[in-house]
Amino acid sequence: MKVSDLEIDPRIAELLAEEGIKKLYPPQAEAIGPALEGKNVVMAIPTASGKSLVAYLAVIQSVLRKGKALYIVPLRALASEKYEDLKAFESLGIRVGVSVGDYDAPDPTLEKFDVIIATSEKADSLLRHRAHWLKELSVVVADEIHLINDPGRGPTLEVTLSKLKQINPRAQILALSATIKNSNEIAEWLNADHIASDWRPVPLKEGVFYEGEISFEDGTKKSVADCGDDVSSLVLDVVKEGGQCLIFVNTRRSTEALSGRVGMHLKDILEPTSSKELAMLSRKLQSRQDEPTSLGARLSRRIRYAAAFHHAGLTNGQRKMVEANFKSGLVKCIVATPTLAAGINLPARRVVVRDLTRYDPNYGNVPIPVMEVKQMSGRAGRPQFDTEGEAILLAKKPGDSAFIMENYLLSEPESIDSKLGQRPALRMHILSSIATGHVRTEEELKSFIESTFFAQKTDFWTISDIINDVLEFLTEEDFIEAGEGYKATFFGKRTSDLYIDPLSAVTLRKALGGKSDTAFAYLHAICATPDVPTLYLRRGDYEWVEELAANEEYLIDYDDYDDYEFFLAEVKTAALLQSWIEEESADAITKRFGVGPGDIRRWVDMAEWLMHSMTELSRIFDKSKSRTLSALMPRIRYGVKKELLDLVSFRGIGRARARSLFSHGYKTREDLKKADVKDLSRLPLIGTTIARNIKLQLGGSVTIEEEEKMGGQSILHDFQAE
DNA sequence: TGTCATCCGTTATAGACAGCATGTC
DNA sequence: CTATAACGGATGACA
Structure with a gap:
């Protein structure tokens, strides 16, 4: 057509x-x-x-x-x-x-x-x-x-x-x-x-790889030259023919290890010109203006040989960089966790799915759903560039091949199912429905639930017990009032607007009744809500976390916990945020807490959001805490001690540059007013652009054009700093 | 003595959304 | 009820 x-x-x-x-x-x-x-x-x-x-x-x-x-x-x-x-x-x-x-x-x-x-x-x-x-x-x-x-x-x-x-x-x-x-x-x-429909613009060949040979679903076979490593062989095979390869594995650590291994093989077959370009890119990465981390250094080393890794521990900037250089064809191979399958469109001629299981703390390694594998496989074949795409699943043991063929290649993706029947979801959504007035009576609640996909497959009455429980919980905790129908209280409305789990709101309210007033106590309180996931406790963590836990004050005491480990995990998470606002370097945080720079960002974002919510709730429950709380907000946002708050309010100045200014004697707005652009631009992390920017922002009589130019520059800087 | 290969026990585990400020017709 | 890749230390082979 x-x-x-x-x-x-x-x-x-x-x-x-x-x-x-x-x-x-x-x-x-x-x-x-x-x-x-x-x-x-x-x-x-x-x-x-x-x-x-x-x-x-x-x-x-x-x-x-x-x-x-x-x-x-x-x-x-x-x-x-x-x-x-x-x-x-x-x-x-x-x-x-x-x-x-x-x-x-x-x-x-x-x-x-x-x-x-x-x-x-x-x-x-x-x-x-x-x-x-x-x-x-x-x-x-x-x-x-x-x-x-x-x-x-x-x-x-x-x-x-x-x-x-x-x-x-x-x-x-x-x-x-x-x-x-x-x-x-x-x-x-x-x-x-x-x-x-199963129709695809680029035909897809799916197959299993075992001992040097790909067996495709259509019965054809293809042998692959062995270079000593299964996955690398598959990469070399497709890169030699001018293609690119996407590899999916199930842990972050594997992405880094495998991309290193693949790179060692790739480096021998790279064209001299692209090799040179890669070297330049790799160097550029190291001299980036953002805080250097060991993960960044590793990524830069991998890029040198055209193989990159990709997972949620990377900063957004790093992810974009990897994606862009893969799109341009310079990077030949990305080893990724499932982030890439669900994310933006990034096709490659060949996709290799190495791991078909995923760790689950309750069950050990469990097979991943067919639908997810299909989603990864679906990234194979670039429209307009490739005549066909190949998706190859890796068999590790003799019997695997047949198993994979039957359970993945020849299997239909699973059915999907509503998850609305679960308590946390109902808690959240029933409250919001009542708070917005979408639902005012039991009758309306029922008709609302019945309009969902959930109700299409499950009878309303099978969950009416849970719904009643949830309503009871919401009433008891004072989110809603049952009179003639349901009505949200002010607390209920605020909770719904703040977009937090009602259970979080309960925790925060309780914390606001506590006595401590230390930054750590507040940080711990937000980490105790279900809206902030906790970090894992690793074996080596117990000792230092326990010691730290014993020396801090709390708004929510550990007496309230059934599970001590739970509490320790929250303490560890709060400790990460504490390190952040105490200006510990990103790399140090990365190492101590076993997270990537991108994870720091994510936890900081969550903390900002929850801290904001706590501040708002403090207006209802304990105004005396509002001051400490609102002072904590910018510290979390920028990751700085109190003394830098003045400096960090400038566009283009984050924790690193602010610290640089401060340690060279520019501690306040006033200091900067008296300062000379030339002197400023000689400071580490600060060049002429930034120095001029600062002055411009101090100027007072900034014209619109200048304002715009400034905005443009600071956007540029933000992008680089990512 | 130094270097590399191999073995073996230990260790850690994917992802990522949400609030708010502010002004004008 | 369910696992395994990667690491690091120990050991062994060889120049």
Whole structure:
């Protein structure tokens, strides 16, 4: 089917033609009809087979007819990917905005945008804050809807869609899914046309590798030259033919070890020119302006030989760097944990799945679901570059080969299932429903639950006991009042708005009744909430954590714990945050706590969010604590001692530069006012740009152009500093 | 004596979302 | 009810 035959605005067709899109893939062709007619559609087709294009077209079509769209994605990184895609249509007068936790579109009302891209949590949060434009939506896109299956985040997506459906029954819903067994049930739930297909733009060959030979699912075989290491052999094989390779393993440590090994083999076959470029890139990485860490150094060493590793311990900057250099073709191989399978689109000619099990603390190593393996395999084959993609699963023992063939290659992905029936999910979502007034009576609560995917497969009454428990809990803890129907208390409303687990709110309230007033006590309190996951206790940790635990004060005492280990894990987590605000170097934290620099960032983010919540709750329960709490906030954000707070308020100045200024005698705003740009720019970590920036910000009479230039520069700096 | 290969017991384990400030028609 | 890659120290082989 040709794009020009579609009943769409000719300008859209023109734009698509510019992008080189003239024909639709078969599953797209099948979906586009109902999608443009405004019908609900569920598309279950493999990744990178053009699901999004159908959604884009429906969205644009609707917007051109004065509609408004919400595009829900699971990851912040995907939000910016979609944003970039949709921006291509801005010339049609479509205004696209992004709204995710750490970054909101410049216009806070979001109202003036025609398309708003949000994570599912943000969409939920927008509903909680009663954003009225949600009632005006004409289209809702739910990307990766199979994530409803995720026990942690699935219920949010499910509830958000259910609420949107109730608030705004006329809005068209487009749900995009990976291939799953029961996508038809999703379609049923959403009252949608169901389109399922295995079609891929680049054909995929799947196979098992064992002892030097790949056995493909179609019966063909291919032998691979052995270089002494299974995985490296597979990498060399494809790189020699000009391809790239993506390898999935199940631990972070393995990504680093394997990428090192692969690199040792790769280095012999690299072209001299790319070898030179890699050396440059590697050096550039080491001289980056952000805090040097041993992980960064290791990454830089691996990059030198065209093999990189990728996992959630990397900073965002490092991840982007790895991804970009793989896309450009310079990096030949990435060894990654599953982060990469769920994240942005990063195809390679060959995908190797080395580990088919994952560690579970309760059961040891358990097999990973077929759906996940398919998701990883789906990254094989770059449209427009490769004629076919190869997904190769590794057999380690003689019997594995047959097992893998049968249980993975020839197996259908599993069915997905709602996880809304679980207590924590219900706690959170029942409260928010009551707090926003979406649900006011038992009757309405029932009808709301019955509108979810959960209820489609499970009878309401099977969980009515849990629901009653949850309602009782919410009442007892003073989140809601049961009178004539349900009503949220102020505490309940704040909890819902702050987007924390009600259980967290209970913990924080309790902490606010405590006597201590040390930074550590507050940090521990937030680490004691279910919203902040604790660090693992490693064998060597017990001694120092116990000692530390004994010497600190608490708002929540360890007498309250059944499980001492639990408490110690919280103490360890609080200790990480403490080290951060005491300006311990990133690398030292990395080593002491066994985390990556990216993990530090994540925990700091969570701490900021929870500390903010605690500050807000202190206004209700104990105003005397508000001062200490709000003083702690910027310290957490920037990772600095009190004395640097003045300096860190400048754009472009973080913990490292602030410390540099301070230790050279520039301790306050006043000191900087008196300082000379030349002197400043001679300090370590501070160049002429930064020095001028500081002066500019001190200036007082900053013109708009200068302000803009400054903003631009500081954005540049932020990017580098990541 | 130094270097490398091999063996063996020990160790640690994937991922990542959310709040808020502020002004204008 | 369920595992295993990677590391580090110890030992052994060889120049």
